[in-house]
Amino acid sequence: MAAEATPNPPTQDAESGGRIPRVGILMGSDSDLPILRQAFEVLNDLGIPFEATVASAHRTPDRVARYAASAADRGLEVLIAAAGSAAHLAGVVAAHTLLPVIGVPLQGGAAGGLDALLATAQMPRGVPVATVALDGAANAALLAARILALKDPGLRERLAAYRRRMQARVAEADRRLQA
Numbered sequence: 001m002a003a004e005a006t007p008n009p010p011t012q013d014a015e016s017g018g019r020i021p022r023v024g025i026l027m028g029s030d031s032d033l034p035i036l037r038q039a040f041e042v043l044n045d046l047g048i049p050f051e052a053t054v055a056s057a058h059r060t061p062d063r064v065a066r067y068a069a070s071a072a073d074r075g076l077e078v079l080i081a082a083a084g085s086a087a088h089l090a091g092v093v094a095a096h097t098l099l100p101v102i103g104v105p106l107q108g109g110a111a112g113g114l115d116a117l118l119a120t121a122q123m124p125r126g127v128p129v130a131t132v133a134l135d136g137a138a139n140a141a142l143l144a145a146r147i148l149a150l151k152d153p154g155l156r157e158r159l160a161a162y163r164r165r166m167q168a169r170v171a172e173a174d175r176r177l178q179a
Ligand code: RP5
Pocket: 027, 028, 029, 030, 031, 032, 056, 082, 083, 084, 085, 086, 106, 108
């Protein structure tokens, strides 16, 4: 089923260098890519192999269902789904997999993102989506990393180092302010 169920080959991140992707990122449109690049950057920083693909809950529903249903069999461990406006992508993905799904609502719709936020977060009981802030692609990647780090001590250490770098940047900003 996996081979047939796999949609068109997703974009393989160069940094993954042939390693099996652990995180699958879906976005509703290629117009979402600039925000999703923030997630790519975090995952690259943390050395987590990932793949990314454009798939729409409304425009390509079968493709989304096939991708989500085959994701675990293909070795993916966490899925990130980002969409704007009537942002049903993360919910539909969660309906077709038992993997953890992180939803990223995107700004830009007629209601300034509130439409996407509610559509992503307000899931019915039984089908959970962990929803991050509007345009929160970087945090989605960090949350995925924390999930993976539960069983990956090396990644846990890289996450700790990431946090130390962040803290050092804040301390440096404060030093400049006080100077
Ligand atoms: C959503 O509609 C996409 O995720 C995107 O955020 C928004 C607009 O899509 P395009 O019209 O730019 O393709 O499905």
